[in-house]
Amino acid sequence: MKIAIGADSAGKPLLDVIAAHLATKPGL
Numbered sequence: 001m002k003i004a005i006g007a008d009s010a011g012k013p014l015l016d017v018i019a020a021h022l023a024t025k026p027g028l
Helices: 002-007 011-024
Strands: none
Touching: none
């Protein structure tokens, strides 16, 4: 999955958004 996301240019910034979202909601 990480490889597929890395292949996409929008996957890098998207990961940042997801990471920030998870950091805000660690309960998930």
